[in-house]
Amino acid sequence: MLRREFMASAATALTWGLLTSRSAIAAATASSASVPALNAADKALYARLDALFYESLAQSPEMASSLGLDKGQYAGLKFKLSDDSAKGRAASLAMGHKAIAAVEAVDAAPLSATGKRNRDLALYQLRQRTVSQDKFQIDSAQRPYLISQQGGAYFSLPDFLNSSHTIETKNDAEAYLARLSAFRTALDDETLQQKDYGARGIVAPGWSLDLALGQMEKLRGAAAAQSGLVTSLVKRAAAKAIDGDWAARATAIVEKDVYPALDRQIALIKAQRQTTPAGDGAWRLQRGDEIYAEALRQAITTDDSPEQVHQIGLDQVADLTAQLDAILKTAGLTTGPVGARLDALNKRPEQLYANTDAGRSDLIASLNEGIRQMYTRLPQVFDNPPQQPLEIRRVPPEIQDGAPNGYYYRAPLDGSRPAIYWINLKDVADWPKYTLPSLTYHEGVPGHHLQGGFAQTGGELPMMLKNSFISAYGEGWALYAEQLADELGAYSGLERAGYLQSYLFRAARLVIDTGIHHYKWSREKATDYMVETVGFARPRSQREVERYCTMIGQACSYKMGHTAWMRARARSQKALGDKFTLPWFHAILAEGVMPLSMLDKRVDERIAERLKQA
Numbered sequence: 001m002l003r004r005e006f007m008a009s010a011a012t013a014l015t016w017g018l019l020t021s022r023s024a025i026a027a028a029t030a031s032s033a034s035v036p037a038l039n040a041a042d043k044a045l046y047a048r049l050d051a052l053f054y055e056s057l058a059q060s061p062e063m064a065s066s067l068g069l070d071k072g073q074y075a076g077l078k079f080k081l082s083d084d085s086a087k088g089r090a091a092s093l094a095m096g097h098k099a100i101a102a103v104e105a106v107d108a109a110p111l112s113a114t115g116k117r118n119r120d121l122a123l124y125q126l127r128q129r130t131v132s133q134d135k136f137q138i139d140s141a142q143r144p145y146l147i148s149q150q151g152g153a154y155f156s157l158p159d160f161l162n163s164s165h166t167i168e169t170k171n172d173a174e175a176y177l178a179r180l181s182a183f184r185t186a187l188d189d190e191t192l193q194q195k196d197y198g199a200r201g202i203v204a205p206g207w208s209l210d211l212a213l214g215q216m217e218k219l220r221g222a223a224a225a226q227s228g229l230v231t232s233l234v235k236r237a238a239a240k241a242i243d244g245d246w247a248a249r250a251t252a253i254v255e256k257d258v259y260p261a262l263d264r265q266i267a268l269i270k271a272q273r274q275t276t277p278a279g280d281g282a283w284r285l286q287r288g289d290e291i292y293a294e295a296l297r298q299a300i301t302t303d304d305s306p307e308q309v310h311q312i313g314l315d316q317v318a319d320l321t322a323q324l325d326a327i328l329k330t331a332g333l334t335t336g337p338v339g340a341r342l343d344a345l346n347k348r349p350e351q352l353y354a355n356t357d358a359g360r361s362d363l364i365a366s367l368n369e370g371i372r373q374m375y376t377r378l379p380q381v382f383d384n385p386p387q388q389p390l391e392i393r394r395v396p397p398e399i400q401d402g403a404p405n406g407y408y409y410r411a412p413l414d415g416s417r418p419a420i421y422w423i424n425l426k427d428v429a430d431w432p433k434y435t436l437p438s439l440t441y442h443e444g445v446p447g448h449h450l451q452g453g454f455a456q457t458g459g460e461l462p463m464m465l466k467n468s469f470i471s472a473y474g475e476g477w478a479l480y481a482e483q484l485a486d487e488l489g490a491y492s493g494l495e496r497a498g499y500l501q502s503y504l505f506r507a508a509r510l511v512i513d514t515g516i517h518h519y520k521w522s523r524e525k526a527t528d529y530m531v532e533t534v535g536f537a538r539p540r541s542q543r544e545v546e547r548y549c550t551m552i553g554q555a556c557s558y559k560m561g562h563t564a565w566m567r568a569r570a571r572s573q574k575a576l577g578d579k580f581t582l583p584w585f586h587a588i589l590a591e592g593v594m595p596l597s598m599l600d601k602r603v604d605e606r607i608a609e610r611l612k613q614a
Helices: 003-008 022-029 040-057 061-066 072-079 086-104 113-136 153-163 170-199 206-221 228-239 246-273 288-300 306-330 338-346 357-380 433-443 448-457 471-487 495-517 523-534 538-550 554-579 582-591 596-612
Strands: 390-394 406-409 419-423
Touching (some): 040 061, 040 072, 040 086, 040 113, 086 170, 113 288, 153 206, 170 246, 288 471, 288 495, 288 554, 306 338, 306 554, 406 433, 433 471, 433 495, 471 495, 471 554, 523 538, 582 596
């Protein structure tokens, strides 16, 4: 995966909230959680990890901006983009190996239990960043294709410039122009790398390239002066009363640099479209079975085989279908398969917002209200829950054809903008009203946004670990959060059917992802299964399936992670009896993300610690 895409992918680092000193964190959370004191060895380890983190920023200027760290001594990074040339990529890999060696060199013996755990976690994280390059000479086993319907500079950089590159001063506007000019180099470097990938047969499926081409041509189709790349700068500079000939300068860059580079990339993708290997799954690639095994292992952080994951999915689909059958019968939907009845419910007029800009605004307003109401419930199950702001936005129309249905962007560390929860509103019929609360609780509160807030402000963590994300942990938590919302009484009427449908959807993903990549299902067969089993509209189902084809294994992380969270909670309740409380259990979020095997171990340690307390 390109370093510039780390911020947008489900496997990337996610950060929320304001940068806070460790002493302030400890003071703010002392009443709700016991923050173990760091010994001298721990502090030395954390200093090393922090140094490695800040060193890595130089190779990922986009990450620096998304974190709000492109200031002070790092202010020059705001004028740059990542170097994705062959030389730059080699340097990034070398830095990764250097970081691993630096952490391995730390003697674990004098570290506290917390220090040992965080050393192990740092090594896990660092090794995951290099394993795909070392094994397969690709950026990421989970995202093996450089360019697809939801990947590539054409896809990520316009959104990054508009959403994460802040403009408050004239210098910020000049930095925007510098990055806009560098967009040409980013495209050309990627085009060269794509040629190399093509020579090795690592090219996305034909339909994916068709979607990518459509989005590239939409980006390319506007006259330069009307391009969003230009208007984003012009509008924001005007809003801050920043004088300058921004429109003319940006237009010239787009016209003379960006568009020609985009034309060169379009020409290559059109040529590769004619020769890309047939099929939709990882098996179509050389060493595809190995790539999928690695992708699945990274996604679920366990050693379950594709066959095991497939069967787990089938079993959970059967159980959730039975639960939904009972709920739908109470709503008068009594005949036909559950998927068909859900589809019928989706089409009821009272369940649909108007497919207009006004309807989209009403939909987003309802999501914001759901977030507001959930915050009032959180004190029942969390001690001092973080309160970082969250903004809900529509996925930009120019990338909505290939973008996921929903995703989350962290807030920068300096608080210059809120966290953003994006929802794809290409067609509001994809979002019946009864399905929306569970999505909000997943992406927002008490899901990703709250989990990340605890990691950022809740305990003693080095920067490297505050700014990390493991899909099985984070997506598993977000799915658990949907269930927690149910326990808090947040769903009313058919909204509970929407919550169970959300779980059915994630269980079906286990079947579909392994079906596509292990059992060689076609995109069409997988879409049919999604429609028939889950009851989602076909366009939404197809976009989901297309995501699984190009983001390999990640779809399995949700339900496998949720199962791990529920297993850990049940084990804690059984062991602790009256000493168990949900605020105590949820306080583990302050210890940061971790693979599921480490989560299980840490839960057992916390149980033992709790039993020793009077």
